[in-house]
Amino acid sequence: xxxxxxxEAFARAVADELGPEAVxxxxxxxxxxxxxxxxxxxxxxxxxxxxxxxxxxxxxxxLANRFKVPLFPISNGQNIGLGTRxxxxxxxxxxxLGRRMNKILEVNEKLGYCVIExxxxxxxxxxxLRNRDSxxxxxxxxxxxxxxxxxxxxxxxGGCGAYADHFGMSCGLEIVLGNGEIIRTxxxxxxxxxxxxxHVSKYSFGPFxxxxxxxxxxxxVTRMGVWLMPKPPHIEPFFFTFEEDDSLGEVIDLIRPxxxxxxxxxxxxxxxxxxxxxxxxTNPEYAASAGKRTLSDEGRRALRKKHGIGAWTVSGAFYGxxxxxxxPNIERLRRHFTASGxxxxxxxxxxxxxxxxxxxxxxxxxxxxxxxxxxxxxxxxGGIIWLSTGLPMLGDMAAQFQRxxxxxxxxxxxxxxxxxxxxxxxxxxxxxxxxxxEDADEARRADAxxxxxxxxxxxxxxxxxxxxxxYQGFHHDQRMSELNDACRAxxxxxxxxxxxxxxxxxxx
Amino acid sequence: xxKTITIHREQAVGAAIDKCxxxxxCTAVCPTYVLDAEENxxxxxxxxxxxxxxxxxGKPKAATxxxxxxxxxxxxxxxxxxxxVPYREIIDGAREYIEASGARPWTQQAxxxxxxxxxxxxxxLSMANGLARLMPRSMAxxxxxxxxxxxxxxxxxxxxxxxxxxxxxxxxxxxxxxxxSTGASKTGEANSIRRVGLLNGCVQxxxxxxxxxxxxxxxxxxxxxxxxxxxxxCCGALELHMGKRRSGAKKSADLVRxxxxxxxxxxxxxxxxxTSGCNSVIQHFDEVLADNxxxxxxxxxxxxxxxxxxxxxxxxxxxxxGAADGACVSYHDACSMTHGLKLTxxxxxxxxxxxxDQRNIAEAHLCCGSAGxxxxxxxxxxxxxxxxxxxxxSVGDPDVIAAGNLGCLxxxxxxxxxxxxxTVQLLDWATGGPPPRGLEGFQPRPLPEPEPxxxxxxxxxxxxxxxx
Numbered sequence: 011x012x013x014x015x016x017x018e019a020f021a022r023a024v025a026d027e028l029g030p031e032a033v034x035x036x037x038x039x040x041x042x043x044x045x046x047x048x049x050x051x052x053x054x055x056x057x058x059x060x061x062x063x064x065x066x067x068x069x070x071x072x073l074a075n076r077f078k079v080p081l082f083p084i085s086n087g088q089n090i091g092l093g094t095r096x097x098x099x100x101x102x103x104x105x106x107l108g109r110r111m112n113k114i115l116e117v118n119e120k121l122g123y124c125v126i127e128x129x130x131x132x133x134x135x136x137x138x139l140r141n142r143d144s145x146x147x148x149x150x151x152x153x154x155x156x157x158x159x160x161x162x163x164x165x166x167x168g169g170c171g172a173y174a175d176h177f178g179m180s181c182g183l184e185i186v187l188g189n190g191e192i193i194r195t196x197x198x199x200x201x202x203x204x205x206x207x208x209h210v211s212k213y214s215f216g217p218f219x220x221x222x223x224x225x226x227x228x229x230x231v232t233r234m235g236v237w238l239m240p241k242p243p244h245i246e247p248f249f250f251t252f253e254e255d256d257s258l259g260e261v262i263d264l265i266r267p268x269x270x271x272x273x274x275x276x277x278x279x280x281x282x283x284x285x286x287x288x289x290x291x292t293n294p295e296y297a298a299s300a301g302k303r304t305l306s307d308e309g310r311r312a313l314r315k316k317h318g319i320g321a322w323t324v325s326g327a328f329y330g331x332x333x334x335x336x337x338p339n340i341e342r343l344r345r346h347f348t349a350s351g352x353x354x355x356x357x358x359x360x361x362x363x364x365x366x367x368x369x370x371x372x373x374x375x376x377x378x379x380x381x382x383x384x385x386x387x388x389x390x391x392g393g394i395i396w397l398s399t400g401l402p403m404l405g406d407m408a409a410q411f412q413r414x415x416x417x418x419x420x421x422x423x424x425x426x427x428x429x430x431x432x433x434x435x436x437x438x439x440x441x442x443x444x445x446x447x448e449d450a451d452e453a454r455r456a457d458a459x460x461x462x463x464x465x466x467x468x469x470x471x472x473x474x475x476x477x478x479x480x481y482q483g484f485h486h487d488q489r490m491s492e493l494n495d496a497c498r499a500x501x502x503x504x505x506x507x508x509x510x511x512x513x514x515x516x517x518x
Numbered sequence: 519x520x521k522t523i524t525i526h527r528e529q530a531v532g533a534a535i536d537k538c539x540x541x542x543x544c545t546a547v548c549p550t551y552v553l554d555a556e557e558n559x560x561x562x563x564x565x566x567x568x569x570x571x572x573x574x575x576g577k578p579k580a581a582t583x584x585x586x587x588x589x590x591x592x593x594x595x596x597x598x599x600x601x602x603v604p605y606r607e608i609i610d611g612a613r614e615y616i617e618a619s620g621a622r623p624w625t626q627q628a629x630x631x632x633x634x635x636x637x638x639x640x641x642x643l644s645m646a647n648g649l650a651r652l653m654p655r656s657m658a659x660x661x662x663x664x665x666x667x668x669x670x671x672x673x674x675x676x677x678x679x680x681x682x683x684x685x686x687x688x689x690x691x692x693x694x695x696x697x698x699s700t701g702a703s704k705t706g707e708a709n710s711i712r713r714v715g716l717l718n719g720c721v722q723x724x725x726x727x728x729x730x731x732x733x734x735x736x737x738x739x740x741x742x743x744x745x746x747x748x749x750x751x752c753c754g755a756l757e758l759h760m761g762k763r764r765s766g767a768k769k770s771a772d773l774v775r776x777x778x779x780x781x782x783x784x785x786x787x788x789x790x791x792x793t794s795g796c797n798s799v800i801q802h803f804d805e806v807l808a809d810n811x812x813x814x815x816x817x818x819x820x821x822x823x824x825x826x827x828x829x830x831x832x833x834x835x836x837x838x839x840g841a842a843d844g845a846c847v848s849y850h851d852a853c854s855m856t857h858g859l860k861l862t863x864x865x866x867x868x869x870x871x872x873x874x875d876q877r878n879i880a881e882a883h884l885c886c887g888s889a890g891x892x893x894x895x896x897x898x899x900x901x902x903x904x905x906x907x908x909x910x911x912s913v914g915d916p917d918v919i920a921a922g923n924l925g926c927l928x929x930x931x932x933x934x935x936x937x938x939x940x941t942v943q944l945l946d947w948a949t950g951g952p953p954p955r956g957l958e959g960f961q962p963r964p965l966p967e968p969e970p971x972x973x974x975x976x977x978x979x980x981x982x983x984x985x986x
Binding site: 036038039042045047060086087088090094095109131133134137138140141143154156380383384385386387390391392393447448 | 537539540541542543546547555557558562563566598600601602878879880881882883910913914
């Protein structure tokens, strides 16, 4: 049986067992699920299926094993810049979990958690909490508001606020393994149907398996517990800005003690000006160089002046009883960041007048917003790649990395856009490579830029986190072979026929 | 009737289509895609169909018309789009092409023409509304547009928003403006410094008289002299949305000429609207009137001078009387307000200033299904969206559901027993006007205590260790 025939037979079997509404072979659907923003042709799936329950997912996995058809599960498919809805390899059958499995199964006000299916978006969870007049708040991302909370956590995506480590704040999973078995992790594994600790205790009897299902392809997660923070009476966002590119080292050193002591409860972001301002601007020099050159230093300075910010802008928030109660904290922070004379405080009322800073105000107050992704129109042609590296919270290293990464971007005629998401010891470095996907030369340069940056960081011992589907094999091969062998062995044990997303994160 | 649209319009639509780079953010916020997950009922699907239709030329396929007709023109996709695709231009252009092609069956064409004519002619609409009230209620159960019309005519908001006697103004209407040939009239204090025109809307002047009356009272209370434009003067929006560009643009041009005259003679300094659908089209008059270059300066002047009541009221001194203190308002962002005019903050700020207990509602980005004549022409989809919106808006059992658009209020009222009111009715009520219908028995509630002041001082010195 050819691949095409296998998929058609699989689709017929799905329609028989789950109903015709559970599968699509339509060209329009297949074409659109194949689209992405990466510098390579679209990756069309063989079909798209829409399960409505864990049991339906189990049926799909069983049929995939029977017909030897590879599946590619997605939740809401809003992974823009990382592959969108397209499978890692052409011909895989996309399992669109988000369309019909989008229920919030529980919101526990007393214990502070919710239980969700894959299709629950940040906006839907926000709306649900607001509708319930909940005392809890969620941690949104700066990404698409319709993105999946569950998938973001599984892909180790970050958010805002004190609960920004989304995978860290997940607790208790339900998974359909590649062999078709359903398991519950943590205390949910206890035989019977009473599991009061499933979504409140991360560590239980035996090994902690949840991590196996993040950035992997060993199973399909159909349910997740997510911890939610009690909403503080008042949230006070803050902003500081630094004029020079080379100020990043000082910025990182200033942030470290604030996070290690937990004086500032939220993650702190240190974004460069183009990362921030691109959400409200298009590249003013693009046409002049036909996209071949990076924006000039004069152009960057002009944009900074227009919006009243410097080369690096720091944002975060305090929680407290009232604005007045937090005023001393803001004052301490002001002294801290402005002591050397290079940093400037942007009072909140001033920040509210600077459009690109609204994103941090919304995110830190628990309100999802799409505005950051307006940056995608910085250049025409719809190309974007996210490169997620990182560094220890050491100013010297940050300064060195920014100089070289900036040079690499500029040598490829692209803008250097970086957001440092800073914790106590580590900062995730999110590089946004925006390019014209409809221009073959620019797409080639974007691809080269991504690989050069990844090689540069790897040469200094720095690996990536979340990665675009196009580069997952590349990063897999950067890793020690013994670890890859271990992943392969786990894959063989849990998904012997390799039906779940072969090639995802390089694991096949 | 021309069989195509002009070359420059087609090129403009083509350029707008080419801006789509298929990010796909739009699908998740498109009401029809959210309902049925049909790719051709998503913005990207419709853009692809429009592109194919324009490239092929000739009469569009029935399937193309079906999917383009199902678009609400809510513009939620445009707000979400990261590539800034001007979707409004695409859908308006595609609809214009379909209308000009004559591809619709004659019965459909005739019905659409009759519908547009009736709704934009207050005299005809009054008659139709009167007849509808005589029809048996069971007609609302009929399938298709006739049943939809019957259902709409009996919607609770139609009765709730009808003009009432004796509340038009605190003072009788003043004499007509000398020399005016429009029938425009003014109210307000004779020595008022500020004078504005009030666009009362072709449909709203018949079905939402109380909204216009509330606006008049509010402005008058703030010392603003108001010139009501010719009753029911249409801006063309309704026909433009139906693809009837020629007749719609003619109405737009007539309105621009009239307003331009009032502005240039100093009879008014601004236009105030309570019809956000009209204003969102007025803000695009430069494009609508691109074929009338002689009107470009006047259109630009009118665009700059036209403000939604929620924007205009923010500048006014309107102290709360306490009558509406603590009233719980579930505020629905009409698509024309949030996506068309980008006005979300201003109504909320006003509610806060006037001591309302304002609540946002879930799925604020999704249309209520009213969308001009959509709830007549696409009753099934419209009803599903209307019920969904009403369910979301009713959460928490608010005292009233508010919106800045008549169509939304009529639509939502069909699916909830909670009273509905236009934003301006609530502003009027809180500052001295009558309560909106359904809120007559409301008793003001005590306001929350002010936040206590917390005294604390920062240490004089900071160091890395000091944060402990």
